[in-house]
Each structure stands twice: as structure tokens, then as C-alpha cells.
Amino acid sequence: MKHVEEFRDAGLVKKALADLERTVTQPWVIMEICGGQTHEIVEHGLDQLLPPEIELVHGPGCPVCVTPLEKIDKALAIASQPDVIFTSYGDMLRVPGTEEDLLTVRAHGGDVRVVYSPLDAVKIAQENPDKEVVFFAIGFETTAPANAMSVQQAHHLELKNFSVLVSQFRVPPAMEAILGSPLNRVQAFLGAGHVCAVMGYWEYEPVAEKYSAPIVVTGFEVLDLVLGIKQAVEQLEKGEAVVGNAYSRAVTREGNIPAQKLISHIYQNCPRAWRGIGEIPDSGWCLQPEYDFYDAENRFDVGQIQSKESTICIAGEILQGLKKPVDCPAFGTLCTPEKPLGATMVSAEGACAAYYRYGRTRDG
Numbered sequence: 001m002k003h004v005e006e007f008r009d010a011g012l013v014k015k016a017l018a019d020l021e022r023t024v025t026q027p028w029v030i031m032e033i034c035g036g037q038t039h040e041i042v043e044h045g046l047d048q049l050l051p052p053e054i055e056l057v058h059g060p061g062c063p064v065c066v067t068p069l070e071k072i073d074k075a076l077a078i079a080s081q082p083d084v085i086f087t088s089y090g091d092m093l094r095v096p097g098t099e100e101d102l103l104t105v106r107a108h109g110g111d112v113r114v115v116y117s118p119l120d121a122v123k124i125a126q127e128n129p130d131k132e133v134v135f136f137a138i139g140f141e142t143t144a145p146a147n148a149m150s151v152q153q154a155h156h157l158e159l160k161n162f163s164v165l166v167s168q169f170r171v172p173p174a175m176e177a178i179l180g181s182p183l184n185r186v187q188a189f190l191g192a193g194h195v196c197a198v199m200g201y202w203e204y205e206p207v208a209e210k211y212s213a214p215i216v217v218t219g220f221e222v223l224d225l226v227l228g229i230k231q232a233v234e235q236l237e238k239g240e241a242v243v244g245n246a247y248s249r250a251v252t253r254e255g256n257i258p259a260q261k262l263i264s265h266i267y268q269n270c271p272r273a274w275r276g277i278g279e280i281p282d283s284g285w286c287l288q289p290e291y292d293f294y295d296a297e298n299r300f301d302v303g304q305i306q307s308k309e310s311t312i313c314i315a316g317e318i319l320q321g322l323k324k325p326v327d328c329p330a331f332g333t334l335c336t337p338e339k340p341l342g343a344t345m346v347s348a349e350g351a352c353a354a355y356y357r358y359g360r361t362r363d364g
């Protein structure tokens with residue numbers, strides 16, 4: 001198949017589901033890592049069309065959802081300062097910090113701007129030499145090359161008024177943390193196709209082997225998802241655990257080498273806190289020491305900020321596959337997209353937002 005329309009063909013999806021039905025003989029729990037995949041699954045009711053033996057749980061691959069509250073409070077503190085232009089992807093503006101969100105800071109006179117690319121933030125810094133311009137560099141391996149490029153570009157232009165507030169995550173250590181937890185239910189992963197388009201899937205091979213868990217690189221259309229699930233189930237049924245690629249039209253084992261080189265030139269691996277989950281060793285990228293100058297956390301005095309999570313929100317358990325959004329007592333009552341208690345209800349990729357938008361209840 002060459003064209004994306006074929007991956008949306010209802011007849012082909014039905015046939016793939018029938019194949020899957022014939023393959024599965026026992027219960028399996030499979031996690032889709034990416035929040036974009038979660039939305040596609042819930043929108044089309046794919047989890048309800050699968051054979052009853054297969055349970056899908058929703059992973060932590062939503063950057064807005066896993067950015068820690070403390071980091072959001074730091075963003076709010078920086079954005080509230082005079083002479084700062086704070087730039088961010090649009091999704092972050094409505095994510096609540098401890099007391100407010102970036103939209104509220106803007107309503108109170110803060111200069112908060114949505115950008116579609118971090119290079120736009122560099123341009124704003126060039127055009128406003130008397131202001132400090134900060135970009136909120138959030139995301140996974142998918143945003144890392146563009147975020148890294150903004151630092152490289154600012155360095156090249158010798159801009160002194162540009163910095164980044166980094167909240168950059170890596171998927172493989174999160175998979176290891178989930179699989180290594182004594183509470184773990186996940187038996188196989190659907191790897192996020194766009195992450196692997198950048199990083200390839202060579203990093204997943206030792207994870208699959210160490211934890212005897214199949215990982216299948218999977219795309220984003222319904223048929224992609226069914227084919228990814230089928231590859232995972234075939235391995236589980238045979239007792240195999242390797243990395244499969246069900247998204248070969250976009251992903252190679254090696255990935256995008258120039259992008260990986262750019263990332264490792266600007267960033268180094270570091271421990272990273274995941275909202276609701278806690279710190280996972282090696283699961284983030286921080287700026288290399290030679291680019292420390294561009295670190296907003298050094299430039300602004302926000303090191304001491306500490307934040308306290310809502311005691312009601314169970315997003316951390318949802319993102320580890322231990323619970324579903326409808327298990328949260330606040331779902332759809334105290335917590336809605338209009339009045340979110342947690343980031344998974346705000347983000348376009350959040351599991352709670354998906355369940356709410358597509359009318360899921362405890363009964364289905």
C-alpha cells in the first residue's frame with residue numbers, strides 16, 4: 001500500500017480485524033505510547049472493536065501531559081516578568097499551573113505568544129533586542145530537532161536575549177520504567193511512528209530483549225494501528241519479544257541520522273521528572289554545558305519553585321497503564337476541558353480529553 005487513504009479504508013480495517021481475531025487466543029495488555037494514537041483509537045472506537053482478549057492502555061507519550069507542574073509554574077513565573085516575551089506551542093497555554101495558566105498571565109498583561117516553530121521565537125528575539133525572549137521547549141524526540149535548532153540558530157546569530165525553558169523527554173527510558181515497575185500490566189508496546197522516524201528503533205531493541213516485551217513501531221491511521229496490534233499479538237502468542245516495524249513507509253531502524261546528530265550536539269541525556277510519574281533516570285535531554293547560556297532556568301531566578309500536585313488527579317496512573325480516565329472520580333464532573341484539574345484533560349493528545357470528547361463513560 002502506498003497511499004494514506006488505503007490506511008483509512010474500512011474494508012481493509014475489517015479484514016485486518018478479522019485476521020487479528022483468528023490470531024489471538026488469550027488475554028493481552030498492549031500500550032500505545034503516543035497520545036495522538038490514543039485519540040485515533042478512542043475517536044474510532046478501535047479499542048471496542050478489538051477482540052475482547054486485547055486490552056489497550058494509554059501511555060505517557062503526550063508532551064503537555066508529562067511536563068511537570070513545577071516546570072509550568074516556572075514558565076508562569078518567567079512569563080510574568082516585565083520585559084519578557086514568553087513563546088510556546090499553543091497547547092501549553094491552557095495547562096493549569098498551581099494557581100493560573102499562561103492565558104491568565106497574558107490576560108494580566110504578560111507578553112505570551114504562540115509560535116508554530118521555535119525558529120519563530122528566534123526571529124522574535126532578533127526583532128526585539130531590548131526584550132528577553134524565552135521559548136518553552138517541550139516535547140519528545142519529535143520536537144527535539146527543531147528545538148535544538150533554535151538554540152543552534154541563536155548561537156550562530158550571537159543572540160544574547162534568547163533562552164529556552166527545556167522540558168524534553170525520551171521514550172525508551174519511560175518504557176523501561178513502566179516495564180520494570182512491580183505494578184506493571186503492559187505486555188507489549190506500540191511505538192510511536194513519528195518518534196521513530198527521528199530516532200529509528202535501534203534504541204528499543206535492548207528494551208524488548210531485557211523485559212521480554214514486543215515493541216512494534218506503529219503509525220497513526222486506524223489500519224496502521226490494527227496492523228501494529230496484530231504484529232504485537234503474533235509475537236506475544238509465539239512467546240517472541242523483538243522490535244517490529246509496522247510503519248516501514250516512514251521509519252527505518254537507523255532513523256534520521258542528521259537529526260540525531262543535531263540533538264546530541266545541543267543536548268545531553270539527563271534525569272527528567274514526568275508529571276504524575278516522577279523522575280526517570282536518563283529520560284530527558286538537557287542542554288550541553290557549552291549551551292548553558294541559553295538555559296532559561298539559569299537566566300531567571302526560578303530554581304526554588306516547588307509545586308504540589310492535585311490530590312484528586314490520577315493522570316500518573318493512567319499514563320502508566322494502571323487506570324483509565326473513567327476510573328477518575330473527577331472525570332467529567334470536577335474535571336472537564338473547560339475546567340481541567342490535570343494536563344491530560346487539556347492537551348489535544350491527552351487520554352482524559354479523548355475520553356471526554358468522544359463521550360466515554362464507565363460503561364463504555
Ligand code: SF4
Nearest residue numbers: 313314328335342352
Ligand atoms: S479526569 Fe482530570 S483529574 Fe481525573 S485524571 Fe484526568 S485530568 Fe486528572
